[in-house]
Amino acid sequence: MKKKITISDIARELNTTASTVSRALSDDSRISKAKKKLVWKKVSELQYQPNSIASALRKGKSNVIGVIVPTSDRQFFASFIRGIEEIVREEGYRLIICQSDEQYDKECTSIDSLLNIRVDGIIASVAKNTVDFSHFKKIESQGVPLVLFDRVIETMNVNLVYSDDYYGAYRAVSHLIEQGCRRIAHFAGKQHIHIYQNRLKGYLQAIRDHHLPVDDELIIETDLIHDTYSILEIGKVLAKKLSEMPERPDAIFSSSDFAAMGALQFFKENNIAVPDEMALVGYSNDFSSSVIEPSLTTLDQHTSHMGNEAARHFLYQIITKPEYFKPRKTLLKPELVIRNSSLRRNVIPT
Amino acid sequence: MKKKITISDIARELNTTASTVSRALSDDSRISKAKKKLVWKKVSELQYQPNSIASALRKGKSNVIGVIVPTSDRQFFASFIRGIEEIVREEGYRLIICQSDEQYDKECTSIDSLLNIRVDGIIASVAKNTVDFSHFKKIESQGVPLVLFDRVIETMNVNLVYSDDYYGAYRAVSHLIEQGCRRIAHFAGKQHIHIYQNRLKGYLQAIRDHHLPVDDELIIETDLIHDTYSILEIGKVLAKKLSEMPERPDAIFSSSDFAAMGALQFFKENNIAVPDEMALVGYSNDFSSSVIEPSLTTLDQHTSHMGNEAARHFLYQIITKPEYFKPRKTLLKPELVIRNSSLRRNVIPT
DNA sequence: CTGAAAGCGCTAACAG
DNA sequence: CTGTTAGCGCTTTCAG
Numbered sequence: 001m002k003k004k005i006t007i008s009d010i011a012r013e014l015n016t017t018a019s020t021v022s023r024a025l026s027d028d029s030r031i032s033k034a035k036k037k038l039v040w041k042k043v044s045e046l047q048y049q050p051n052s053i054a055s056a057l058r059k060g061k062s063n064v065i066g067v068i069v070p071t072s073d074r075q076f077f078a079s080f081i082r083g084i085e086e087i088v089r090e091e092g093y094r095l096i097i098c099q100s101d102e103q104y105d106k107e108c109t110s111i112d113s114l115l116n117i118r119v120d121g122i123i124a125s126v127a128k129n130t131v132d133f134s135h136f137k138k139i140e141s142q143g144v145p146l147v148l149f150d151r152v153i154e155t156m157n158v159n160l161v162y163s164d165d166y167y168g169a170y171r172a173v174s175h176l177i178e179q180g181c182r183r184i185a186h187f188a189g190k191q192h193i194h195i196y197q198n199r200l201k202g203y204l205q206a207i208r209d210h211h212l213p214v215d216d217e218l219i220i221e222t223d224l225i226h227d228t229y230s231i232l233e234i235g236k237v238l239a240k241k242l243s244e245m246p247e248r249p250d251a252i253f254s255s256s257d258f259a260a261m262g263a264l265q266f267f268k269e270n271n272i273a274v275p276d277e278m279a280l281v282g283y284s285n286d287f288s289s290s291v292i293e294p295s296l297t298t299l300d301q302h303t304s305h306m307g308n309e310a311a312r313h314f315l316y317q318i319i320t321k322p323e324y325f326k327p328r329k330t331l332l333k334p335e336l337v338i339r340n341s342s343l344r345r346n347v348i349p350t
Numbered sequence: 351m352k353k354k355i356t357i358s359d360i361a362r363e364l365n366t367t368a369s370t371v372s373r374a375l376s377d378d379s380r381i382s383k384a385k386k387k388l389v390w391k392k393v394s395e396l397q398y399q400p401n402s403i404a405s406a407l408r409k410g411k412s413n414v415i416g417v418i419v420p421t422s423d424r425q426f427f428a429s430f431i432r433g434i435e436e437i438v439r440e441e442g443y444r445l446i447i448c449q450s451d452e453q454y455d456k457e458c459t460s461i462d463s464l465l466n467i468r469v470d471g472i473i474a475s476v477a478k479n480t481v482d483f484s485h486f487k488k489i490e491s492q493g494v495p496l497v498l499f500d501r502v503i504e505t506m507n508v509n510l511v512y513s514d515d516y517y518g519a520y521r522a523v524s525h526l527i528e529q530g531c532r533r534i535a536h537f538a539g540k541q542h543i544h545i546y547q548n549r550l551k552g553y554l555q556a557i558r559d560h561h562l563p564v565d566d567e568l569i570i571e572t573d574l575i576h577d578t579y580s581i582l583e584i585g586k587v588l589a590k591k592l593s594e595m596p597e598r599p600d601a602i603f604s605s606s607d608f609a610a611m612g613a614l615q616f617f618k619e620n621n622i623a624v625p626d627e628m629a630l631v632g633y634s635n636d637f638s639s640s641v642i643e644p645s646l647t648t649l650d651q652h653t654s655h656m657g658n659e660a661a662r663h664f665l666y667q668i669i670t671k672p673e674y675f676k677p678r679k680t681l682l683k684p685e686l687v688i689r690n691s692s693l694r695r696n697v698i699p700t
Numbered sequence: 701c702t703g704a705a706a707g708c709g710c711t712a713a714c715a716g
Numbered sequence: 717c718t719g720t721t722a723g724c725g726c727t728t729t730c731a732g
Contacts, residue, residue, distance in 0.1 A: 004492075006725055017703050022727060030701055049492060052466040053407045054725035057708050062403065064446070064467075073432055078423035085449060094463055096414070096446040099435060113444055116402040117414075142354075142399060228637050261641055268643075287578050288638035291611055293618075356709055367719050372711060380717055404709035407724050 006051070010042045025050070056118065064094045065314060066114035068124035070102045070151075070225070075286055076303050077125070080149065083307020084123060091315060093120070100127040102225060108135045121145035121314045126153060128193060128225045145317040147310050151195060159313040160329040161306050165195045168299040168334035169202025172253050172281040175297070175336060177210045179344045181251035181279050185218040185242050187235070187263075189225070189255045196224070199255050199283070218242075218249055224256040235262020243272060250278060251342070257282035257289045257298055264292060264341065280341040294340035301334045356401070360392045375400065406468065414444045415664060416464035418474035420452045420501075420575070425636050426653050427475070430499065433657020434473060441665060443470070450477040452575060458485045471495035471664045476503060478543060478575045495667040499660050501545060509663040510679040511656050515545045518649040518684035519552025522603050522631045525647070525686055527560045529694045531601035531629050535568040535592050537585070537613075539575070539605045546574070549605050549633070568592075568599055574606040585612020593622060600628060601692070607632035607639045607648055614642060614691065630691040644690035651684045 007025075008018045016035070024031045024039035042048070056062040065088060069077040085095060096119065098110035107127045114122055115138070122139055125148070133153055139146045140158065147159035154160070176184050186203045189196030200219070207214050220238055224231060235258060242249055243266070254260035260282035267274050274280055274294055282289055285300035309330045317325055357375075358368045366385070374381045374389035392398070406412040415438060419427040435445060446469065448460035457477045464472055465488070472489050475498070483503055489496045490508065497509035504510070526534050536553045539546030550569070557564050570588055574581060585608065592599055593616070604610035610632030617624050624630055624644055632639055635650035659680045667675055 004725090007727095008725080018726075019704080019728080020702060022725095023702085026727085032701065035701085047488070047491070049462075049465045051407075051468060051725055052463075053403055053412065053468050054708090055727075056467075057401075057403045057407050057710090058725080058727045060708070071432075072422060073425060073428035075423060078428055082421075082423055082449065094446065094448070094467075096444065098444070099432065112399075113402075115399045117406075117444075118401060118403050138397070141397070229640075232641075265641075288641045290579075291582075291615075291638045292641045293643045354709090357711095358709080368710075369712080369720080370718060372709095373718085376711090382717060385717085401709055404724090405711075407726090408709080408711050410724070 004051070005046050005048050007048075010039065010046065010048060013042055013046075014038055060118070062118050062120055063092055064096050064117070064119050066098065066110075066117075066119040066122045066124075067095050068098045068100055068107065068110050068114075068122065070100050070125060070127050072097060072099055074228075076150075076284055076301070079304045080125075080307040080310075083304035083309075084311040085307075086304070087308050087311035088315070102128045104130045104132075111135045111139060115139065115142055115144065119144065120318065121147070123147045123149065123310050123314060125150045128190070128223075131192065143322070145314055147313045147317075149306055149310050151193060154194065157327055159310075159317060159327045161310045161313065162195070162331060163301045163306065164331050164333050165198035166202040166205075168283065168301075168336075169199040169253065169255075170206045171202075171334075171336045172283075172297075172299060173203050173206035174210070175338065176251045176253060176279055176281060176342060177206065177212070179251075179275070179279055179342055182212060183215070183218065183247065183249040184212075184251040184253055185220065185249040187224065187238060187252060187254035187256065187259045188219055188221045190223050191221055196255055203253055217245070222259075224259055228258050231256055231258035232262035232265070235259035235264075236266040237262075239263035239266035243267070243270065248278075251275075251280065252278065253281045255283050257284045257286045257296065260296055260298070260341075261288065261292050264294075264296065275340065275342050275344050279344065281336075282341075285337055290339070297339045297342035298337055299334040300337050302332060306332060354401070355396050355398050357398075360389065360396065360398060363392055363396075364388055410468070412468050412470055413442055414446050414467070414469050416448065416460075416467075416469040416472045416474075417445050418448045418450055418457065418460050418464075418472065420450050420475060420477050422447060422449055424578075426500075426634055426651070429654045430475075430657040430660075433654035433659075434661045435657075436654070437658050437661035438665070452478045454480045454482075461485045461489060465489065465492055465494065469494065470668065471497070473497045473499065473660050473664060475500045478540070478573075481542065493672070495664055497660050497663045497667075499656055501543060504544065507677055509660075509667065509677045511660045511663060512545070512679075512681060513651045513656065513684050514681050515548035515684075516552040516555075518633065518651075518686075519549040519603065519605075520556045521552075521684075521686050522633075522647075522649060523553050523556035524560070525688065526601045526603060526629055526631060526692060527556065527562070529601075529625070529629055529692055532562060533565070533568065533597065533599040534562075534601040534603055535570065535599040537574065537588060537602060537604035537606065537609045538569055538571045540573050541571060546605055553603055567595070572609075574609055578608050581606055581608035582612035582615070585609035585614075586616040587612075589613035589616035593617070593620065598628075601625075601630070602628065603631045605633050607634045607636045607646065610646055610648070610691075611638065611642050614644075614646065625690065625692050625694050629694065631686075632691075635687055640689070647689045647692035648687055649684040650687050652682060656682060 100107040282298040289296035450457040632648040639646035
């Protein structure tokens with residue numbers, strides 16, 4: 001381990017003091033151009049690396065934002081993160097990403113570590129079975145800006161960025177009805193999670209608004225948060241169940257792309273024509289939904305845009321005096337991407 | 351912003367000193383059980399958050415590892431990161447993830463920031479058009495442990511974790527030949543990138559070992575690093591080109607899953623039967639490759655295992671005295687996942 | 701325009 | 717078992 005060279009090393013070589021060097025480095029107006037030149041020269045000569053730990057300690061500001069996601073290996077969260085980065089990078093912030101792996105206790109320890117390293121803010125989506133929110137309250141009480149996204153806690157008075165799941169579901173189901181579907185099943189996620197609740201509500205409302213009967217048998221609540229391949233299997237199992245009903249439904253609105261794709265695979269294997277006998281709509285617009293055949297109609301949540309918004313909320317809170325600050329909520333409209341799995345008029349290419 | 355409470359606040363309230371509290375918190379054996387109890391109680395009472403910035407400054411150790419990836423929204427990198435996390439989390443390390451977005455200058459600034467915050471190590475995959483490596487040399491010269499993965503720099507004497515691309519390609523092409531293919535095209539990535547070079551070599555060797563002629567026309571070098579949807583398009587264009595050849599090839603080994611899928615889509619649209627008229631093998635085992643139809647044969651690189659290895663290399667370097675340390679290189683064998691796009695004996699399900 | 705000095709919060713000799 | 721002291725590297729008054 002090389003000896004790290006510091007600001008005072010530079011000062012010594014230049015027969016000046018640490019404070020002068022510090023000021024030169026931060027381009028302070030009170031330092032002469034000449035001196036700055038000298039300092040810069042020495043800096044590169046000695047390969048000086050500023051120590052932001054020391055600076056952070058002194059300034060009480062770390063210039064890092066903590067991001068907590070349930071998992072980073074989903075396109076959804078990955079592009080969300082990218083969306084944050086786009087915005088904050090030019091303001092000089094770095095991200096530190098923590099994965100809760102959908103576990104409450106990992107979520108807690110993540111928050112603790114982030115608080116320990118004195119992040120300037122936290123952007124988070126809550127884990128699937130988190131029901132107690134005291135750890136999030138703690139962030140607030142430490143005076144650290146917090147923005148929640150997607151799986152938000154609506155009762156908390158913090159910045160929120162989320163997608164209008166009610167609207168998305170309503171839009172999806174209306175589309176299916178327009179396509180002539182009359183018995184529409186719904187793969188619903190666990191109802192303690194807000195987004196799934198709202199999607200169910202949207203589904204119900206659309207059915208009712210079109211004067212169709214609601215059949216509880218067609219609403220299947222299941223845990224849609226697992227690794228991709230497992231959800232695919234879940235989709236297959238549910239599809240089988242639906243296909244064996246005496247009065248088989250003619251469409252499924254699934255709260256997960258992957259469950260929809262699993263169902264689609266089941267139907268293909270069992271010669272149930274999609275979309276003609278069974279139309280399908282998924283949720284999230286994962287890349288694979290564009291590639292499966294027939295391609296899957298789904299809802300795009302403009303995730304990287306969500307990330308942008310979350311970042312802006314953070315920046316806004318940072319520049320606002322606490323006494324004037326009011327949390328902002330952004331609700332983004334998802335967009336229905338219509339593909340072949342629901343387009344009855346279309347010929348399905350094989 | 352609440353006043354942050356410190357170790358000395360606790361000390362004061364307990365009529366003791368900061369050092370005692372510090373020791374109690376680190377569970378030092380020299381502190382009495384009773385005192386520790388008291389300290390712990392106060393800690394939770396006052397909602398004390400340890401300041402790891404201060405601790406890091408003092409100890410010269412941050413307990414964070416910097417990870418630099420070209421992009422995090424690819425399954426490949428996402429699961430790699432997850433693989434690192436699995437291993438280092440229990441050793442108390444956090445990750446800070448930087449995306450170079452395949453840009454040389456972002457890569458440089460990422461390295462600088464990481465060095466500035468005094469990370470304990472850096473794990474990186476190099477950006478697609480990075481040709482100058484001085485920024486990586488700098489990491490070494492600062493005495494910071496470095497491990498390179500996937501797109502490594504073989505000439506650097508650091509820890510390396512990569513996949514045996516030569517083997518993967520050889521295996522893929524041999525498989526195609528076994529399936530009866532005789533004119534096998536290759537979508538090659540840009541040849542200044544090592545992994546693509548090795549895949550081309552593996553392709554060539556397999557062809558030669560089976561006494562087939564090498565036809566340069568069938569080897570198409572193209573930039574395979576873009577966003578997913580673009581590569582799909584590239585695949586379509588290349589497929590068209592191949593399909594118009596007087597002597598049409600009967601198989602493609604693509605260095606990218608997405609290009610292979612694009613080609614597959616083109617062939618389906620143009621009634622060229624896959625795999626019977628045209629067999630396909632991709633690379634990376636992206637989820638979508640299992641879902642497209644016919645499902646795509648591809649090479650799985652066991653990415654999260656790569657992440658595990660990278661993490662272990664880092665930990666090994668950390669515990670080894672610099673004078674005894676020798677960089678380790680791990681070359682992992684990819685696994686051919688045989689699916690329908692190359693299995694001629696199989697019936698293709700529609 | 702520059703320097704001296706104090707201190708961010710914690711840890712680790714060293715001393716008792 | 718506990719306290720004293722110094723200092724990690726930087727920033728920032730305050731003083732000139």
